[in-house]
Amino acid sequence: MKKTLLAALFVSAFAQPSLAAGEAKNVIFFLGDGMGPATVTAARIYKYKEEGELNMEKLDGKTRTARVKTFSNDAQTTDSAPSMSAYMTGVKMNNEVISMSPDTKPTKPNGKDSACAANNGKPVDTILELAKAKGKAVGAVTTTTVTHATPAATYAHICHRDAENAIAAQAAVGGLGYNSKLGDGLDVLMGGGWQFFRPTGASGVRTDGRDLIAELQAKGYTYAASGSQLAAVDGKNTSKLLGLFNKSHLSYELDRVKGKLDEPSLKDMTLKAIEVLAKKPEGFFLMVEGGRIDHALHGTNAKKVLDDTIAFDDAIKAALDEMQKRDPGLKNTLIVVTADHDHTMTINGYGKRGSNILGTVKDYKTGAESKDVNGNNYTTLVFGNGPNRKPVRSNLLEGDADKSQVLHDDYQQETGVRLGSETHGGGDVMLFATGAGVASKTFKGTIDNTKVFSLLKSAYGF
Amino acid sequence: MIEFMSIIRAIFGLALLPALASAASQPQQLSAIMTFESKVLSSEGVEKQTRFQERFIRDGRNVWTVRLLPAGTPPHVHQAGDHQHKHDTNFVLAAKWIALDAQQKAQLKFVRQETKTIITPRTEEFAGLGFDGSWEHAAYLLDRSALQQMRVLSKPAPAGCQWYERSGDKLYTRVLWDQAWQLPRQIETGSLDGLSFNRISIERRPMPATMPWRTLAGYRAVAYEDLLD
Numbered sequence: 001m002k003k004t005l006l007a008a009l010f011v012s013a014f015a016q017p018s019l020a021a022g023e024a025k026n027v028i029f030f031l032g033d034g035m036g037p038a039t040v041t042a043a044r045i046y047k048y049k050e051e052g053e054l055n056m057e058k059l060d061g062k063t064r065t066a067r068v069k070t071f072s073n074d075a076q077t078t079d080s081a082p083s084m085s086a087y088m089t090g091v092k093m094n095n096e097v098i099s100m101s102p103d104t105k106p107t108k109p110n111g112k113d114s115a116c117a118a119n120n121g122k123p124v125d126t127i128l129e130l131a132k133a134k135g136k137a138v139g140a141v142t143t144t145t146v147t148h149a150t151p152a153a154t155y156a157h158i159c160h161r162d163a164e165n166a167i168a169a170q171a172a173v174g175g176l177g178y179n180s181k182l183g184d185g186l187d188v189l190m191g192g193g194w195q196f197f198r199p200t201g202a203s204g205v206r207t208d209g210r211d212l213i214a215e216l217q218a219k220g221y222t223y224a225a226s227g228s229q230l231a232a233v234d235g236k237n238t239s240k241l242l243g244l245f246n247k248s249h250l251s252y253e254l255d256r257v258k259g260k261l262d263e264p265s266l267k268d269m270t271l272k273a274i275e276v277l278a279k280k281p282e283g284f285f286l287m288v289e290g291g292r293i294d295h296a297l298h299g300t301n302a303k304k305v306l307d308d309t310i311a312f313d314d315a316i317k318a319a320l321d322e323m324q325k326r327d328p329g330l331k332n333t334l335i336v337v338t339a340d341h342d343h344t345m346t347i348n349g350y351g352k353r354g355s356n357i358l359g360t361v362k363d364y365k366t367g368a369e370s371k372d373v374n375g376n377n378y379t380t381l382v383f384g385n386g387p388n389r390k391p392v393r394s395n396l397l398e399g400d401a402d403k404s405q406v407l408h409d410d411y412q413q414e415t416g417v418r419l420g421s422e423t424h425g426g427g428d429v430m431l432f433a434t435g436a437g438v439a440s441k442t443f444k445g446t447i448d449n450t451k452v453f454s455l456l457k458s459a460y461g462f
Numbered sequence: 463m464i465e466f467m468s469i470i471r472a473i474f475g476l477a478l479l480p481a482l483a484s485a486a487s488q489p490q491q492l493s494a495i496m497t498f499e500s501k502v503l504s505s506e507g508v509e510k511q512t513r514f515q516e517r518f519i520r521d522g523r524n525v526w527t528v529r530l531l532p533a534g535t536p537p538h539v540h541q542a543g544d545h546q547h548k549h550d551t552n553f554v555l556a557a558k559w560i561a562l563d564a565q566q567k568a569q570l571k572f573v574r575q576e577t578k579t580i581i582t583p584r585t586e587e588f589a590g591l592g593f594d595g596s597w598e599h600a601a602y603l604l605d606r607s608a609l610q611q612m613r614v615l616s617k618p619a620p621a622g623c624q625w626y627e628r629s630g631d632k633l634y635t636r637v638l639w640d641q642a643w644q645l646p647r648q649i650e651t652g653s654l655d656g657l658s659f660n661r662i663s664i665e666r667r668p669m670p671a672t673m674p675w676r677t678l679a680g681y682r683a684v685a686y687e688d689l690l691d
């Protein structure tokens with residue numbers, strides 16, 4: 001028996017010389033929701049100009065970039081539930097389904113309560129659960145509700161993503177509906193969505209009368225309800241941290257900064273999460289989501305898209321710097337940055353180098369406004385579909401005096417097909433990786449989203 | 463509201479002035495129909511015209527606008543996936559209800575009769591949804607102080623009304639203002655070369671027996687954020 005195993009190991013090692021062999025003690029998985037290639041390019045130009053680089057693009061000298069195929073079990077174009085679940089479990093499932101077997105059918109919940117039948121599919125293990133089982137500290141932070149599809153796919157299993165009350169219960173240690181695969185519980189959970197943790201009598205939407213925040217506090221969790229409360233948490237002396245900073249999703253970065261709202265930035269949450277999780281000698285798994293990039297894309301509001309993408313990129317930079325201090329050379333820390341799916345945003349030509357990516361197209365030779373066939377100018381960023389398709393196009397003003405002007409915070413880019421909300425795109429997304437020796441080098445070529453799970457698993461040596 | 467407010471703002475956005483003591487203003491009860499028309503001649507020789515109507519009802523603390531559908535309007539199409547998690551965020555056919563709260567701040571809600579829901583966005587989302595947060599703009603359709611910056615026209619006007627005009631090198635705006643109604647009767651804007659023309663006409667109608675915002679018993683409240691996937 002032993003001999004066969006050794007032989008198998010030898011053969012597979014020989015066939016795949018760059019197979020990871022458990023170099024990663026820690027994994028930080030960054031997920032930009034909806035952050036397709038055009039969003040990455042536009043954010044780069046927005047902050048660092050054409051010739052510059054985002055922090056995510058600097059990972060490992062740009063050589064470890066892969067393209068990821070994102071289709072789901074039943075859809076050419078996925079939603080965030082099966083795409084994140086594929087990363088976390090290695091299983092392709094149907095749209096709306098969270099970390100369940102491929103036969104699971106989405107069943108629309110009753111309000112926010114689950115309507116999943118008992119025999120409707122089976123839970124499949126997530127990389128976070130596997131890490132927990134190996135004694136690692138585990139956590140998820142996001143700018144959406146913590147019960148939203150992406151974070152939920154790390155720690156919950158359910159037939160429909162909208163059952164956010166049931167998803168919250170899966171994180172409530174020891175209570176009814178708790179996901180026992182989480183052992184003594186998530187070590188860090190931060191984002192928005194306190195309404196799903198509180199009963200209807202206390203401004204929440206829980207119909208079972210439970211106060212999950214109180215339950216988690218009774219289990220030893222430190223609870224922070226605002227940015228200033230989070231800043232006051234001593235991460236070095238905290239082992240269980242729950243942070244819920246908004247009733248629903250956190251604010252867009254642009255609104256958070258302009259309104260001086262008492263919500264943490266994604267960077268603040270990421271650094272606090274590392275401080276709590278990295279104390280564990282066995283290592284940790286942390287998922288960080290820039291979740292509202294997707295919402296701004298659905299609204300075809302490119303300015304908010306780019307501000308939230310830069311906030312996400314800044315969180316990556318902060319995590320890289322912090323982990324370099326704790327693990328010089330990132331010998332035992334794998335950092336992966338990717339997106340769960342594309343959107344329909346694209347970049348029109350032929351603008352002059354150096355022009356404002358949010359503005360109208362300026363001819364690269366003359367600098368004059370480029371015009372459509374009717375003599376009206378147009379913006380560089382537009383969408384394949386979405387809410388802003390005018391019955392008759394007109395000339396655009398490159399100012400910010402009001403929402404009709406293209407540089408205004410609330411300007412909505414124009415779209416081809418008119419839909420109430422812009423759809424996801426079906427194109428491949430990018431994946432960047434660094435650290436943990438050979439492990440980060442296994443992410444290359446065009447790979448299926450389910451393959452990311454097996455690469456994470458072998459990076460850990462599970 | 464999206465289209466309607468952006469038209470208003472496109473007209474007055476060029477010189478927006480601070481609203482006149484908006485908190486203190488208490489507009490009179492009024493019910494009207496607004497007709498929006500546009501005409502443009504393209505460089506390919508195609509003339510494009512659009513027309514739609516909205517009901518407008520206001521009292522001292524509420525403004526209600528809703529699209530009117532002409533007979534024969536095709537049924538409106540739900541987007542694929544409406545019944546999954548991709549919720550309907552197209553509010554063109556929802557009623558827009560702007561009300562002053564206890565702090566005298568204008569709050570926007572969308573009311574969907576077909577699903578008996580009231581959708582409430584957060585204040586930061588208002589602008590993205592086409593409402594700039596101004597009670598003045600909602601209740602009077604324009605910033606009344608902007609009228610003082612316009613030229614009075616000697617053009618004939620109905621009793622109690624006055625025409626105002628502002629003209630730039632390419633565009634003009636004309637407003638027929640009714641002092642008693644505290645509302646425009648007409649807003650015209652266009653290009654001086656005559657290639658594009660827009661008009662909003664406001665005609666008074668009798669008040670409804672019950673204000674529409676008093677007919678919402680049994681409606682379910684939904685947070686706008688929960689419609690985002």
Ligand SMILES: [Zn+2]
Pocket residue numbers: 034080294295298424691
């Ligand atoms: Zn989305």
